[in-house]
Amino acid sequence: MGSYLIRRFFLMLLTLFGISVLVFVMLRLVPGNIADILFDSAGMVDVADKAKLEHDLGIDRPIIVQYADWIGGLAHGDLGYSYVSEKPAIEEILPRIPITAKLAGLALLFSILFGVPLGVISAVRQNTALDYLLRVVSLSGLSMPAFWLGLLILMAFVHYFDSIPIYTDPPKGFWDALWLYSVPAAAVGFRSSALVMRLTRSSMLEVLRQDYIRTARAKGASDRNVNYHHALRNALLPVVTVIGIEAAFLMGGLIVTETVFNIPGIARFLVEAIRWRDYPIVQNLVMFIAAVAVLINFLIDLLYAALDPRIRYAG
Amino acid sequence: MANIEAARDSVERGERAESVWSRLGYYALSHPLGLVGGLIMLVFVFAAVFADFITVYSPITTNSAISLLPPGHGHPLGADAMGRDIYSRIVFGARISLAVGLGSTLLGSVFGVALGLASGYLGGWVDLVIQRIVDVLQAVPLLVLALVMAASLGPALGNTIVAIAIPLVPYTARVIRSNTLALREQPFVEAARAVGMSEFRIAVRHVLPNTVAPLIVIATAQLGAAILTEASLSFLGLGVPEPHPSWGRMLSESAAEYVRVAPWLVIFPGVAISLAVFGTNLFGDALRDILDPRLRD
Numbered sequence: 001m002g003s004y005l006i007r008r009f010f011l012m013l014l015t016l017f018g019i020s021v022l023v024f025v026m027l028r029l030v031p032g033n034i035a036d037i038l039f040d041s042a043g044m045v046d047v048a049d050k051a052k053l054e055h056d057l058g059i060d061r062p063i064i065v066q067y068a069d070w071i072g073g074l075a076h077g078d079l080g081y082s083y084v085s086e087k088p089a090i091e092e093i094l095p096r097i098p099i100t101a102k103l104a105g106l107a108l109l110f111s112i113l114f115g116v117p118l119g120v121i122s123a124v125r126q127n128t129a130l131d132y133l134l135r136v137v138s139l140s141g142l143s144m145p146a147f148w149l150g151l152l153i154l155m156a157f158v159h160y161f162d163s164i165p166i167y168t169d170p171p172k173g174f175w176d177a178l179w180l181y182s183v184p185a186a187a188v189g190f191r192s193s194a195l196v197m198r199l200t201r202s203s204m205l206e207v208l209r210q211d212y213i214r215t216a217r218a219k220g221a222s223d224r225n226v227n228y229h230h231a232l233r234n235a236l237l238p239v240v241t242v243i244g245i246e247a248a249f250l251m252g253g254l255i256v257t258e259t260v261f262n263i264p265g266i267a268r269f270l271v272e273a274i275r276w277r278d279y280p281i282v283q284n285l286v287m288f289i290a291a292v293a294v295l296i297n298f299l300i301d302l303l304y305a306a307l308d309p310r311i312r313y314a315g
Numbered sequence: 316m317a318n319i320e321a322a323r324d325s326v327e328r329g330e331r332a333e334s335v336w337s338r339l340g341y342y343a344l345s346h347p348l349g350l351v352g353g354l355i356m357l358v359f360v361f362a363a364v365f366a367d368f369i370t371v372y373s374p375i376t377t378n379s380a381i382s383l384l385p386p387g388h389g390h391p392l393g394a395d396a397m398g399r400d401i402y403s404r405i406v407f408g409a410r411i412s413l414a415v416g417l418g419s420t421l422l423g424s425v426f427g428v429a430l431g432l433a434s435g436y437l438g439g440w441v442d443l444v445i446q447r448i449v450d451v452l453q454a455v456p457l458l459v460l461a462l463v464m465a466a467s468l469g470p471a472l473g474n475t476i477v478a479i480a481i482p483l484v485p486y487t488a489r490v491i492r493s494n495t496l497a498l499r500e501q502p503f504v505e506a507a508r509a510v511g512m513s514e515f516r517i518a519v520r521h522v523l524p525n526t527v528a529p530l531i532v533i534a535t536a537q538l539g540a541a542i543l544t545e546a547s548l549s550f551l552g553l554g555v556p557e558p559h560p561s562w563g564r565m566l567s568e569s570a571a572e573y574v575r576v577a578p579w580l581v582i583f584p585g586v587a588i589s590l591a592v593f594g595t596n597l598f599g600d601a602l603r604d605i606l607d608p609r610l611r612d
Binding site: 015135259 | 348463550574
C-alpha cells in the first residue's frame, strides 16, 4: 500500500506539471494578445505605446522566462495580476471558489440521492415498463445540454411565478442561499444523476449475475437481503469512481449553468477571462480546476484501494 | 475444396447479402430503442444533406419586417430578432452540428487509435510517455480544454473541430490501448510473428482490425458528446462563428432576454440539440449491446 501511494503521488505531480505546460503553451498560441485587444478597442495604433504595454505586462519576454516566473510565483502564492481589473489574480479567484463549490456539492448530492436508488430499482426490475421508463429518462438527461435545461427552468419560473431565480444580490441567510443554489444545481445535477443511475444499474446487473448471489439465494436469503445487502455493496464500487470523475467533470455543466443563472462563481469567471485573454486568470483557473480534478481522482483511487483488496495487492 | 465452392456459389446467389439484411432486421427488432435512435439520426443526416431542398427561406438573410414573429404565418417555427426563419436555421444548423460532430469524432479517433495502438503494442518507454500525455489531457475537464483550445485557435469552423477533437483523444487512446494489450498476447499474433511478418504489419493488419468493435462503440458515444460540446462552445460565443447557423449560438442570442417574450426562440433549437444527441445515445447503447457481448444484459 505504501509504495502504491508514493507511486500514485508522484504520477499526480507529473500530471500537474504536464497540465501547467499544456495550459501555458496553449495560451501563448493565441493570435492576438491583451495588448492587441486593448488597442483595438481603444482605436489606438501607436506601435511604441503598444510595445511599452507589452513590456509592462511582461509578455515581450521569452516564453520559458514567463513560464518560470509563473511557476515560481505559484510556489509562494503569487498568481500575478489580472490584466483586466489589475488586481492580484488570487484576490479575484479566491472569493469565487466557495460559490462554485457550494453549487457543485449540491449538484453532486442530487445526483447521488436520485441516481443510486433509481439505478437499483431499474436493475432489480430489469426489462419491466418501469425499467424502460427510467432508462429513457436517464438517457434524455445525458442528451440535454445543461444550459438549455437551465433556460427551460427560467422559462417555467417566468410562466408560473412571474419571477426569475437568477443571482442578483448575494443570498441573505441559509435558506435564501439554499433556494438560490438549488435551482441551478438541479439543472447541473440532472445529467450527473442520469450518469450515476445508468452506472448503478449496469453495475448491479453485473453483480446480480455472480455465483455468490445465486449461493445466497439458494441458502434462502430474501430478495431484499440479496439485493441490498449482498449485491448493492459490491455494485457501488465502480459507482464511487464515477461519482469522483463526475465531481471533477461537473465543471462543464457549471460553466454554462453559471452563465445562464448569472452566478458569480469561478466557472463563469473562466469564460469571461478567456474572452478577455486575461492570461493570469485563465492559466491559474484552469490549473486550479485541473488540480482539483487530479486530487479528487487520487483520493478516489485511495478510497477504492481501501475498499477493494484486489486492487491493493495487484499493483 | 467442395466447401469453398459451395460458399462461392452461395455468395454468387446473393445469399450472404440476404443474411446481412436479415441479421440487421433481427438486431433492429431485438433493440427497439436502438432502432428509434437510428431513425432519429437518419432524419438529422437527411436534414443536413438536403437542407437546400427542404427549406424555403435562407438561414442567414435578415428581414426586419418579421422580427420576433411567432410560429405560424408561413414560418412554422417563427423568426428571431433579426427576422431570420427559425426552421431554416435549425435545418441548416443540423449541417454544422453534424459536420463538427463527425469531424471532431473522426479526428479524435484517428489520433486516439494511433496513440493507443502504439502505446499498447510497443509498450516500454513509448507506452510510458504516451500514457503521461493521456493523463494530462484527461485531467482537464472536456469543456474547459475545448474552451481554452477554441479561444487559442480563434473562431473558425475547422478550429472548432480541432478544439473538440483533442479532448476526445485520451478516451479513445485508453480503450484502444487496453484492447491492444489483450490482443498482443493472442496466438494469432504469435503465428504472424512466426511466419516472419514485421511488427508494424502485425500491428496494422492483425491487431488494428480487431479493435474496430470497441472503437465504433466509443466513437458513437463521442459523437453525442461532440455535438453537445459544440452547442456549449457556441452558446458561450466561442464556437462556430457567423454566418454559420449553429443551434448553440441560436440559444445564446436568444437566451435570458427572450425567455419572457419569445419562448419559441428558446424551445426549438434546444429540442434539436437534445433530439440529435438522444438519437445518437440510443443508437450507441444498442450498438454497444450488439458489439460488446460482455456488457450484454
